[in-house]
Amino acid sequence: MTAPQRLPEASRMRATQWPMVCGLTLLWLLLWGTPTPANIVTGVLVALLVVLVFPLPPVEKQARAHPLGILRFAVRFVLDMVVSSWRINRYMLAFGRPRCAVLAVKMRCPGDLMLTVTAVAVTAVPGSTVLEVDRRSGTLYLHVLGGESEEEQARARRDALRLETRVVEAFGTHADVAAIRASEAAEEVFGRWR
Secondary structure (H helix, E strand, O other): OOOHHHHHHHHHHHHHHHHHHHHHHHHHHHHOOOOOOOHHHHHHHHHHHHHHHHHOOOOOOOOOOEEEEEEEHHHHHHHHHHHHHHHHHHHOOOOOOOOOOEEEEEEEOOOOOHHHHHHOOOOOOOEEEEEEOOOOEEEEEEEEEEOOOHHHHHHHHHHHHHHHHOOOOOOOHHHHHHHHHHOOOOOOHHHHOO
16 A cells, blocks of 8 residues: 555655756756767766766745746845945945944744745845855855944844845745744744844
8 A cells, every 4th residue: 555655656756856857957958069879878877877876855845936936036136236236335435444243043944945045135135145044044255345243134034034134035835934924923022033
């Protein structure tokens, strides 16, 4: 009885690996520069070997694209970049060295996909860089420019969590969005971003 249940899962895994095989084959052809029959066959064989020897873990529940959420994310992301660039210019033109801080920010939606997209978005905004991601606890460790006061550190945490909210609203599943909403409701009751 258990064997028939494993077969569809195994075939589903194989079916999801074909785009990876095609992509790796294309990369192989681009690296070699000429699409000869020998390069194509070798590329397919190398891609199959890579996929079989180094299989990717199954992707968690597929992200959903929410058009309105993506638009909000894009607009706010551009605004965040402009504001952050202005802050960096202010720090650079001020006398003395700008202070920096390393902050731990626990994400509210610690799934791999949302954690990765949030980390990339946080790093893309000037003035903050993700130093480390603790996958188990869902924590991002950020290097923040201008984090000398507790107010600035709280602002940096708040900005990272707001960015996470926009990422989840743009690309998250309904369960991810519900988790963010529940977390925000709890933060309203018990205190915000502590």
